[in-house]
Structure formats: C-alpha cells, structure tokens
Amino acid sequence: MSEHNFDEQVDFIVVGSGGGSMCAALRMRESGKSVLILEKTDLVGGTTSRSGGVMWIPNNRFMRESGVADSTEAALTYLEATAGQSEDAPGTSEAKRRAYVEQGPEMVDFLVDKGVKLKRVSRWPDYYDERPGGSVPGRTVIAEIFNVNELPKQWRSRLRPNFMKIAAYHEEGFNIALMKSSWRGKATMLKVGLRVALAKLTGKSLTPAGGALQGRMLKASLAAGVDIRVNCAVKSFLSAGDRVAGVVADCDGQEKRIGAKLGVLVNAGGFAQNQAMRDQYIPHTSTQWTATAPGDTGEMIQELIAMGAAFGQMNERVGNQMSIPPGCENLDGQGVDLGNVAGQMNLSKPGAILVDQTGQRYMNECGSYMEFCQNILKRHESVPAIPSWYVFDSTHINNYMLSGTMPGPDKPQAWYDNGYLHKADSIEALASQINIDPSALSATVERFNAGAREGRDDEFHRGDRAYDNWLGDHYREPSNTLSPLDSGPFYAIPMLPGDVGTYGGVVVDEFARVLREDGTPMAGLYATGTTTASIMGRYYPGAGSSIGPSFVYGYIAAKHAAGLF
Numbered sequence: 001m002s003e004h005n006f007d008e009q010v011d012f013i014v015v016g017s018g019g020g021s022m023c024a025a026l027r028m029r030e031s032g033k034s035v036l037i038l039e040k041t042d043l044v045g046g047t048t049s050r051s052g053g054v055m056w057i058p059n060n061r062f063m064r065e066s067g068v069a070d071s072t073e074a075a076l077t078y079l080e081a082t083a084g085q086s087e088d089a090p091g092t093s094e095a096k097r098r099a100y101v102e103q104g105p106e107m108v109d110f111l112v113d114k115g116v117k118l119k120r121v122s123r124w125p126d127y128y129d130e131r132p133g134g135s136v137p138g139r140t141v142i143a144e145i146f147n148v149n150e151l152p153k154q155w156r157s158r159l160r161p162n163f164m165k166i167a168a169y170h171e172e173g174f175n176i177a178l179m180k181s182s183w184r185g186k187a188t189m190l191k192v193g194l195r196v197a198l199a200k201l202t203g204k205s206l207t208p209a210g211g212a213l214q215g216r217m218l219k220a221s222l223a224a225g226v227d228i229r230v231n232c233a234v235k236s237f238l239s240a241g242d243r244v245a246g247v248v249a250d251c252d253g254q255e256k257r258i259g260a261k262l263g264v265l266v267n268a269g270g271f272a273q274n275q276a277m278r279d280q281y282i283p284h285t286s287t288q289w290t291a292t293a294p295g296d297t298g299e300m301i302q303e304l305i306a307m308g309a310a311f312g313q314m315n316e317r318v319g320n321q322m323s324i325p326p327g328c329e330n331l332d333g334q335g336v337d338l339g340n341v342a343g344q345m346n347l348s349k350p351g352a353i354l355v356d357q358t359g360q361r362y363m364n365e366c367g368s369y370m371e372f373c374q375n376i377l378k379r380h381e382s383v384p385a386i387p388s389w390y391v392f393d394s395t396h397i398n399n400y401m402l403s404g405t406m407p408g409p410d411k412p413q414a415w416y417d418n419g420y421l422h423k424a425d426s427i428e429a430l431a432s433q434i435n436i437d438p439s440a441l442s443a444t445v446e447r448f449n450a451g452a453r454e455g456r457d458d459e460f461h462r463g464d465r466a467y468d469n470w471l472g473d474h475y476r477e478p479s480n481t482l483s484p485l486d487s488g489p490f491y492a493i494p495m496l497p498g499d500v501g502t503y504g505g506v507v508v509d510e511f512a513r514v515l516r517e518d519g520t521p522m523a524g525l526y527a528t529g530t531t532t533a534s535i536m537g538r539y540y541p542g543a544g545s546s547i548g549p550s551f552v553y554g555y556i557a558a559k560h561a562a563g564l565f
Contacts, residue, residue, distance in 0.1 A: 012028045348481055511526075
C-alpha cells in the first residue's frame with residue numbers, strides 16, 4: 001500500500017499504553033523517530049498502572065549499588081530451573097531468556113538516564129529461591145512514588161488509578177500489615193500518614209506502585225514528544241507486500257488509516273476480561289475474578305492469530321488468589337479492587353490454612369500466586385476446590401488485616417449476611433457451616449497443628465523457603481508463617497483462583513518479532529506484554545515477571561525496529 005493511501009504516517013506505532021509501550025516509545029524517540037501510541041480506552045497505563053508496578057530485572061544497577069550479588073550466569077541458571085522446566089510453552093526459549101537477562105539491565109539504565117526515578121525493594125525473595133541461581137534479596141525494581149501533578153494538566157486525569165489508596169512503598173505496606181506485631185508497623189503507619197498529610201498541604205497528588213511507574217513513564221514520554229491518543233481502538237493491520245505497514249483504528253468514532261514506516265508493536269493486553277475466551281482456554285475461571293484493566297479483552301490476540309501468528313500457553317494466567325468481599329467483584333469490567341480482597345499476603349500469615357471442599361489441604365499456601373492458582377484449577381479437576389476455603393483462628397484475625405479491614409474481629413455484618421464470612425466456636429461447627437465433613441476438617445487441622453507447634457509442615461514444607469517466611473509475620477518466632485489453629489472462635493472465607501492477567505498469546509522471537517506457525521517472523525510486526533505467550537513459560541520466577549518482560553521486550557522491539565541490533 002502506498003503512502004497516499006494513509007490518512008497519516010509515523011515511524012513507529014504502539015498499540016496499547018500498558019507496561020512496555022512507553023518504554024518502547026522512549027527508546028524509539030532516542031533514535032530520533034516519531035512514535036504514536038494508540039490506547040483504546042480513555043485512560044493511559046493499562047493494567048500495569050493498576051498493579052504493584054514491579055519489574056523482575058536480574059543483575060540490575062540497584063543490586064550492584066546495594067552490594068547484592070548477581071550475574072547473567074546466575075540469572076540464566078535460575079530461569080532454566082524455572083521457566084526452562086515448562087512443558088509445551090513456545091513462549092520461552094534459551095535465546096529469549098538470554099535476551100531478557102542481557103537487555104533488562106540496559107533497559108533500566110536507559111530509563112534512569114531519561115529521568116525515570118526507579119529503585120529496588122531491599123528484600124523480596126525470588127519465588128523459587130531454593131532453586132539454583134535463586135536470589136533471596138531479590139531482583140525487583142520499582143518506581144519512586146510519583147506526584148501526578150507533575151504531568152501536564154490535561155493528562156493528570158488520564159492516568160489509570162492504582163489500587164493502593166495511600167502513597168506507600170511496598171515495604172511500608174508490608175510493615176503496616178504487621179502493625180499489631182511490631183512497633184515498626186506502627187511507626188511506618190505514622191510515617192506514611194505524615195507523607196500523605198504533607199502532600200495535601202503542598203498540593204501534591206501522590207500515587208504509588210504501578211501508578212507511579214506508569215505516571216513517570218507518561219511524564220517522560222510526553223517530554224520526549226511521544227504522540228499518545230486515547231479512545232483509539234486498533235481494528236486491523238495494513239500490509240505492504242509481506243510487511244505490516246500500519247493500522248486501521250477507530251479514533252472517537254472516526255476510522256483512521258495510519259502508516260508505520262518502521263513497524264507496529266502490539267502491547268494490547270491479554271484476554272482476562274473476555275469470558276468467551278476464558279471458557280475456551282481456561283475453564284472454571286471468571287471475568288469477575290480479574291483485576292485487569294477494562295481493555296484486556298483479547299481482540300488483538302484474535303486478530304494476530306487470524307493473520308497466521310503462532311500462539312501458545314493460552315491456558316495460563318498470572319493467577320492471583322482472591323477472597324472477594326461482597327461488592328468488590330469485577331464490577332462493570334473495571335477490575336477487582338485489589339485493595340479490598342484477601343490474598344496471598346493474608347493466607348501466608350500464621351494461624352491460617354487453605355482446604356478444598358472435602359476439608360483437605362493440598363498445597364503450600366505460601367507458594368507463587370501463579371502456582372497457587374494453577375494448583376486450585378488442577379485440584380478442581382478431581383475434587384471440588386472452587387472455591388476453596390481460607391480457614392483461620394482468632395489469633396489470626398486479631399493480628400492481621402483481612403479483605404481491606406484492620407486487624408480485629410469486628411467485621412461488616414454484610415459479610416455474614418451474604419455468606420462471605422463464617423464464624424463458629426469449634427472447627428467442627430465451622431465445617432458444618434461451609435458444607436465440609438466436620439471430621440475431615442478437624443483431622444486436617446489437627447494434622448497441621450501437630451507440625452505447626454514445632455515450626456514445620458511435613459506435608460507441603462510451608463516455611464522451608466526464604467520466600468515463604470518473607471510472606472509471613474517477620475516479627476513472629478520461631479516461624480514467620482506457621483502456628484496452630486487452636487484459638488476459637490474459628491473463621492472461614494472463600495478463596496478463588498483470580499488473576500491479574502493472562503499469560504498466553506502470540507509467540508515472538510528474541511527480537512520481539514511476531515512469529516508465524518512455521519517459525520518465520522512477520523516483517524514489521526512486534527509484540528510484548530500479555531499479548532504474547534510469556535517468555536517465563538508456565539512459571540512466575542519472581543515479583544514483576546509479567547511487567548518486567550513487557551518493558552524489556554518493548555525496549556528490544558524498538559531497538560530492532562530502529563536497526564540497533
């Protein structure tokens with residue numbers, strides 16, 4: 001198609017504004033090329049902006065600055081021990097993992113040089129830290145808290161809000177959750193409260209986590225001259241010969257044919273908000289249990305597959321266990337409010353276990369959230385396990401936050417009235433309330449209690465890893481995560497296999513080029529993020545194993561399209 005058939009033309013088009021999109025745009029602008037980001041919703045930032053905003057980047061500059069040992073070789077060893085063990089996972093390969101590990105630190109350095117303020121969490125263990133190459137201090141990178149008022153005025157309301165309602169760093173949030181266990185938690189709450197109060201006094205609008213990451217990326221992108229348009233949904237791709245040369249987009253109801261001289265990068269999310277695709281690829285899951293942004297509806301994956309793109313891992317998600325109180329479901333497609341659900345950080349605290357509907361434990365409750373949800377779905381194939389039951393005692397509810405509420409037994413009456421929260425004076429009575437055989441649940445609790453009293457879990461080895469204990473109560477001895485359920489009354493709430501995104505999609509190579517089923521690349525067409533089959537295969541090696549690859553492969557795509565490889 002010749003140039004005069006386009007309504008307009010730029011060097012590079014990015015479809016979607018989530019994690020990786022603005023990183024690619026900044027890298028392309030560094031090469032002096034024009035970039036257009038097309039976002040189909042009215043807000044910028046995608047699910048990344050709603051999320052924890054963590055990137056898993058091995059051997060990054062902040063590790064070196066902190067004296068934390070890491071290397072390309074150690075990271076590749078660890079990825080081989082995790083992602084490399086995946087079966088039937090075309091998204092991952094040794095070449096793609098190497099590209100990720102080698103380009104990731106360079107990408108972080110590039111963003112810092114462009115004024116994007118990043119840092120590391122001082123300790124966030126890899127999720128399989130016991131495997132070869134695993135890091136106990138962790139390989140996480142986050143953004144510094146961001147003042148939304150640093151954006152041009154017309155863009156301040158365009159940044160998708162984060163689920164965290166207070167301006168706190170991850171470590172501060174973890175400490176606040178343990179305020180009943182330590183003075184550090186109380187002191188941290190005071191520190192964060194003062195930060196919030198000072199921000200109000202000085203006219204700042206602070207956002208943490210994913211909001212901070214995407215806010216800073218948006219600020220840098222606008223300053224670099226990236227053209228970002230909202231309410232512009234890409235419908236199809238335009239070709240010139242065998243090369244993708246542009247897109248057809250619906251922008252505020254008007255069709256636009258936009259050319260891309262160097263290529264098109266698709267970072268349009270997955271299909272977590274599409275129930276039909278879920279039913280086809282991930283049975284027994286629901287759009288009501290996803291925290292993704294509204295645009296995560298899968299049509300770009302479908303379009304790419306129709307064009308002949310190879311695809312895989314469609315039955316995988318970034319699972320995120322969720323106990324969702326009444327009224328906090330994925331209402332109107334806006335995503336579950338993660339700030340008001342109970343999940344991994346709750347269930348991993350002492351005095352709690354997970355059981356299926358027969359009253360049996362069937363996993364280490366402290367595992368990776370993706371593996372946790374894989375286990376629920378696998379268990380449900382043979383034993384009713386959706387929902388499973390998060391069972392806990394009075395010590396647990398008195399000491400730890402639950403579903404967005406402060407520690408203590410005073411919970412909303414609506415939780416009881418709606419059958420969300422169950423309470424009984426004995427384990428047997430609790431079992432009857434949740435339709436479990438009382439003798440079965442009692443036997444499970446007694447078996448767990450016998451080991452927990454000695455600080456061990458002989459069935460599933462909970463507490464054996466650094467990651468398990470990091471998830472628990474850092475101020476409790478002798479175990480951070482194990483204690484018996486022996487203090488009545490006892491409680492139970494349902495636990496569901498929720499998610500923060502899908503993990504399958506089109507297959508790309510080490511340069512982020514979309515591949516055909518025969519393994520050849522589609523010229524001019526790149527993809528990253530949850531539009532792709534994850535390079536992590538069927539594993540989630542550490543915090544940020546979805547956002548990290550989205551950024552890194554967006555960076556790689558821009559470098560390749562600009563001729564820098």
